[in-house]
Amino acid sequence: MDGTSLTPEQEKINALRQVLPEAFSEGKIDWEKLKATLGEDINFSNERYVLNWAGKSEAFKVLQTPTTKTLVPAKDESVNFDETENIFIEGENLEVLKVLQKSYFGKVKMIYIDPPYNTGNDSFIYPDKFSETKAEYEKRVGDKDEEGYMTKDGMFKKNSKENGQYHSNWLNMMMPRLYLAKNLLRQDGVIFVSIDDNEVHNLRLLMNEIFGEENFLGETIKVSNSAKNNVNQISITHEYCLVFSKNKFSVSKEWSVPKNNYKEFESYANRLLKQGMKSSEIENEMKALTKYPRFYEFDHFYYCDDNGVYQTDNPGGVTSGNFESEIIHPITKIKCKKPQGGWRYKEDTIRQYEIENRWHFGEDENTIPRIKRYLRECLHSKPTGVHFFDSQSDAKKLKSENLPFDFPKPVEYIKYLLTMEGSKDGIILDFFAGSGTTAQAVMELNKEDKAIRKYICVQLPELTDEKSEAYEAGYKTIADISKERIRRAGKEIQAENELKFKNHELAITKLKTEFQTEETINEIKNQQSLINNLKSHDLGFKVLKLEDSNFKQWQQIEGKDAKALAEQMKLFVDPVSESATIENMVYELLLKSGKDLNSPIEKKSSFYKINGTELILLLEKATQEIIDTVIAEKPVKVIALDKLFKGNDQLKTNTVLQMKDAGIEFKTI
Numbered sequence: 001m002d003g004t005s006l007t008p009e010q011e012k013i014n015a016l017r018q019v020l021p022e023a024f025s026e027g028k029i030d031w032e033k034l035k036a037t038l039g040e041d042i043n044f045s046n047e048r049y050v051l052n053w054a055g056k057s058e059a060f061k062v063l064q065t066p067t068t069k070t071l072v073p074a075k076d077e078s079v080n081f082d083e084t085e086n087i088f089i090e091g092e093n094l095e096v097l098k099v100l101q102k103s104y105f106g107k108v109k110m111i112y113i114d115p116p117y118n119t120g121n122d123s124f125i126y127p128d129k130f131s132e133t134k135a136e137y138e139k140r141v142g143d144k145d146e147e148g149y150m151t152k153d154g155m156f157k158k159n160s161k162e163n164g165q166y167h168s169n170w171l172n173m174m175m176p177r178l179y180l181a182k183n184l185l186r187q188d189g190v191i192f193v194s195i196d197d198n199e200v201h202n203l204r205l206l207m208n209e210i211f212g213e214e215n216f217l218g219e220t221i222k223v224s225n226s227a228k229n230n231v232n233q234i235s236i237t238h239e240y241c242l243v244f245s246k247n248k249f250s251v252s253k254e255w256s257v258p259k260n261n262y263k264e265f266e267s268y269a270n271r272l273l274k275q276g277m278k279s280s281e282i283e284n285e286m287k288a289l290t291k292y293p294r295f296y297e298f299d300h301f302y303y304c305d306d307n308g309v310y311q312t313d314n315p316g317g318v319t320s321g322n323f324e325s326e327i328i329h330p331i332t333k334i335k336c337k338k339p340q341g342g343w344r345y346k347e348d349t350i351r352q353y354e355i356e357n358r359w360h361f362g363e364d365e366n367t368i369p370r371i372k373r374y375l376r377e378c379l380h381s382k383p384t385g386v387h388f389f390d391s392q393s394d395a396k397k398l399k400s401e402n403l404p405f406d407f408p409k410p411v412e413y414i415k416y417l418l419t420m421e422g423s424k425d426g427i428i429l430d431f432f433a434g435s436g437t438t439a440q441a442v443m444e445l446n447k448e449d450k451a452i453r454k455y456i457c458v459q460l461p462e463l464t465d466e467k468s469e470a471y472e473a474g475y476k477t478i479a480d481i482s483k484e485r486i487r488r489a490g491k492e493i494q495a496e497n498e499l500k501f502k503n504h505e506l507a508i509t510k511l512k513t514e515f516q517t518e519e520t521i522n523e524i525k526n527q528q529s530l531i532n533n534l535k536s537h538d539l540g541f542k543v544l545k546l547e548d549s550n551f552k553q554w555q556q557i558e559g560k561d562a563k564a565l566a567e568q569m570k571l572f573v574d575p576v577s578e579s580a581t582i583e584n585m586v587y588e589l590l591l592k593s594g595k596d597l598n599s600p601i602e603k604k605s606s607f608y609k610i611n612g613t614e615l616i617l618l619l620e621k622a623t624q625e626i627i628d629t630v631i632a633e634k635p636v637k638v639i640a641l642d643k644l645f646k647g648n649d650q651l652k653t654n655t656v657l658q659m660k661d662a663g664i665e666f667k668t669i
Contacts (some may be wrong), residue, residue: 013029016029020034027166050209051171051202051205051206051208051209053165053167053168053171053172054165054168055165055168055169055171055172056168056171056172056175058172059171059172059175059176060175060176062094062172062176063175063176063179063180066098067095067098067099068548068549068553069091069095069098069099069546069547069548069549070099070546070547070548070549070550070584070587070588070591070592071089071091071096071099071544071545071546071547071587071588071591071597072544072545072547072583072584072587072588073542073543073544073583073584073587074090074543074544074545075543077483077543078540078541078542078543079486079487079490079539079540079541080539080540080541081540081542081543083538083540084538084539084540084541084542085454085538085598086439086442086443086454086455086456086538086540086541086542087454087455087456087457087541087542087544087597087598088433088436088439088456088457088458088459088482088483088486088541088542088543088544089456089457089458089459089543089544089545089546090458090459090460090461090479090543090544090545090546091458091460091461091545091546092460092546093177093431093432093458093459093460094176094177094180095546096431096458096546097177097180097181097184097431097458098180099546099591100184100456100591101180101183101184102591102592102593102594103590103591103594103595103596103597104184104427104456104596105183105184106183106184106185106186106187107184107186107427107596108184108185108186108189108426108427108428108429108456109185109186109188109189109190109421109423109426109427109428110189110190110191110192110417110418110421110423110426110427110428110429111181111184111185111189111190111191111192111428111429111430111431112191112192112193112194112414112417112428112429112430112438113181113191113192113193113194113430113431113432114194114409114430114432114434115173115174115177115193115194115195115432116170116173116432117195117196117198117199117239118166118167118170118198118199167199167202170199170202171202171206174203174206175206175210177431178206178207178210178211179210181429181431182210182211182246184429185246186246186250186426187246187247187250188245188246188247188250188251189245189246189426190217190243190244190245190246190251190421191211191243191244191245191246192241192242192243192417192421193207193241193242193244194222194239194240194241194409195239195240195241195242196236196239196240197236200240200242203242204216204219204242207242207244211244211245211246214248215244215245215246215247215248216242216243216244217243217244217245217248217251218243218383218385219240219241219242219243219385220240220241220243220383220384220385220386220387221238221239221240221241221385221386221387222238222239222240222241222387222388222389222413223237223238223386223387223388223389224237224238224239224388224389224390224392241417255382255383255420255422256381256382256383256422257381257382257383257416257419257420303360303372305357305372307357307372307374308374308375308376309374309375310360310372310373310374310375311372311373311375311378312360312370312371312372312373313370313371313372313373314339314370314371315339315343315344315345315368315369315370315371316339316340316341316342316343316344316368323342323343323344323345323346323347323350324338324342324343325343325345325346325347325350327350327354327359327369329361329364329365329369330361331361331364332364332365334364334365335365336361336365336367336368336369337365337366337367337368338368339368353371357372358371358372359371359372360372383420387413387416389410389412389413389416390410390412393410394408394409394410394411394437395407395408398435398485399469401488402473403435403470403473403475403481403484403485403488404468404469404470404473404481405434405435405470405478405481405485408434408435408437409434409437409438410437411437411440411441411444414437414438414441415441415444415445415448418441418442418445418453419445419449423453424449424451424452424453425451425452425453426453426454427453427454427455427456428442428453428454428455428456429455429456429457429458430455430456430457430458431457431458432458432459433457433458433459433482434459434478434482435478435481435482435485436457436459436481436482436483436485436486436489438455438457439455439457439482439485439486439489439541440485440486440489442454442455443486443489443490443493443537443538443539444489444493446537446538447493447496447497447537450533452536452538454538454598455541457482457486459478459479459482460478460479461477461478461479461480462477462478462479463476463477464476464477464478464481483543486541490539490540490541491539493537493539494537494539497534497537500530500534501531501534501535504527504528504530504531504534505531507527508524508527508528508531511523511524511527512524542597542598544587544597547584548577548579549577549588550576550577550579550580550581550584550585550588551575551576551577551580551585551588551669552575552576552577574643575642575669576641576643582619582620585617585619586601586608586610586617586619589615589617589639589669590610590615593610593615593637593639595610595611595614595615599611599614600612604629606618606620606621606626606629607619607620607626607629607630609633609635613633613634613635613636614635614636614637615635615636615637615638615639616630616633616635616637616638616639617638617639617640618630618638618639618640618641618644619640619641619644620644621644622640622644622645622651622655623651624651624654627651627654627655627658631658631659631662631664634662634664635664636664636665637664637665637666637667638659638664638665638666638667639667639668639669640655640666640667640668640669641668641669642668642669645668652668
């Protein structure tokens with residue numbers, strides 16, 4: 001409420017909205033729709049099936065505008081910077097996605113994002129005009145605080161439902177980011193986007209436009225134990241996740257997820273079997289483990305034979321089946337009772353099951369035989385469309401650890417999506433990283449299934465509210481919370497690994513004291529393999545921050561300002577920014593040369609080698625001796641600062657010719 005009375009015009013508009021809601025779009029009258037509704041002049045211009053909104057053309061311009069920004073390392077905030085391949089980037093995600101385009105184009109296996117849902121309370125309208133100067137930008141979006149952080153009102157503002165372009169603002173924010181994200185996906189890559197009722201309809205249409213309707217893989221629903229109690233309306237206990245592929249035909253058609261604890265059940269049951277426990281006793285043990293709702297699929301009988309633990313399956317006919325073969329009971333030697341509709345298997349399949357001992361018989365021929373389905377054959381199932389995950393436990397856990405964060409995604413949920421995608425060695429990207437759930441989920445799942453997934457998480461250094469628990473706990477930005485959570489998650493996993501490591505070493509020591517049978521030797525190798533896997537876990541992460549380029553940018557001079565033009569001409573003499581450092585220039589040139597952020601960097605006495613001999617950077621000094629040494633390395637490409645040749649044109653000319661003769665691509669800045 002703003003305390004003002006309604007104008008006669010507004011009263012009429014409100015009355016019209018009550019009668020003809022279909023004639024309104026984003027709170028305003030759509031005159032074409034109004035005329036069509038009233039049956040007058042029904043003639044929609046450029047009629048076609050398309051998602052359109054206010055500002056769409058400007059959003060395309062934002063998408064196509066290149067960035068001059070770069071990423072600089074923050075080693076003091078990182079964990080194991082030089083060895084880790086996990087990456088956390090602090091910065092505005094649109095520009096970060098642009099920075100990553102050249103180095104990560106077509107390299108990401110899976111993207112998961114949890115963007116603003118446009119609830120009417122979100123602050124997400126990012127200032128997406130990047131063609132202006134830094135001074136113009138800061139003037140337009142607001143000042144920074146004393147420590148250099150952009151003020152909250154400067155970085156983004158609230159998108160209220162009273163806003164005349166409420167849905168359009170959200171689409172303008174999402175569209176360029178999704179286009180850039182698609183570029184980063186591999187051909188067999190997949191993107192998961194969480195959303196709720198406010199924008200799920202628009203998101204589906206937007207993603208149809210960007211990824212292609214034919215690449216829609218499905219929509220899942222996450223049910224939680226947290227309800228939004230809207231008076232006289234429906235209590236919302238769910239949200240959606242839209243799943244699209246880069247190219248549906250490149251994605252594995254055999255999507256599956258591990259069934260809840262099947263491996264643990266099988267291992268436990270087989271251990272009991274080896275101990276001589278009877279099948280009926282094992283069944284009772286198994287039932288004791290199925291008391292929790294999430295294990296509902298195990299709430300039935302288990303049996304055991306020499307091949308392991310199994311369940312029985314109905315062999316009766318289905319729509320295609322109804323075969324009339326005869327099966328003889330192994331004890332009574334009498335024909336067994338058939339299913340009412342006949343068998344679902346052909347004669348040769350039935351006989352093959354007999355050879356493989358796959359029939360489970362009753363006490364006599366009056367019980368219809370059933371098929372044995374061994375647990376080892378049923379470790380995976382097709383992903384389901386509805387999932388239940390506790391949405392409060394993760395928030396409580398973070399709060400108990402003095403890491404307060406509202407509505408974090410459940411780690412188990414992200415792990416489920418990761419297993420649905422199926423890859424065990426790809427790059428996982430999350431450019432709305434929030435509290436860092438995706439990073440923790442990747443590390444935990446790698447621990448569980450011995451995989452080597454790597455993550456790239458991007459989070460805006462959004463200031464926490466001064467009245468919030470996070471601020472009181474010492475976290476000035478959301479990115480600070482993310483980084484600390486990832487550090488703690490890594491330490492927790494490392495502590496678990498060290499305990500397992502000691503147990504495996506003790507097991508090896510004990511096994512070596514036993515008589516060395518083939519089985520003992522193989523078990524020692526298995527224990528050593530488990531130790532090696534624990535050692536290989538990547539629990540670190542590189543922190544990089546979005547910053548201005550290390551190189552001065554050419555600005556168009558308006559009018560005939562000779563002084564300004566003279567300043568611009570100096571860029572040709574020394575384009576390096578006053579604040580630039582050698583290390584930061586290395587990372588910028590690495591990225592702009594299309595090398596990824598985990599490329600090995602080797603510092604030589606007078607130059608830097610990137611990815612072996614793929615790229616050499618000359619940034620500090622250039623002499624004939626250095627040039628000869630560089631050429632002897634036989635690099636593919638060499639980049640040098642032009643100012644290194646200042647006052648020595650002959651050296652530069654000779655270098656160009658020598659590089660050309662050696663077949664080396666040579667560029668100067």
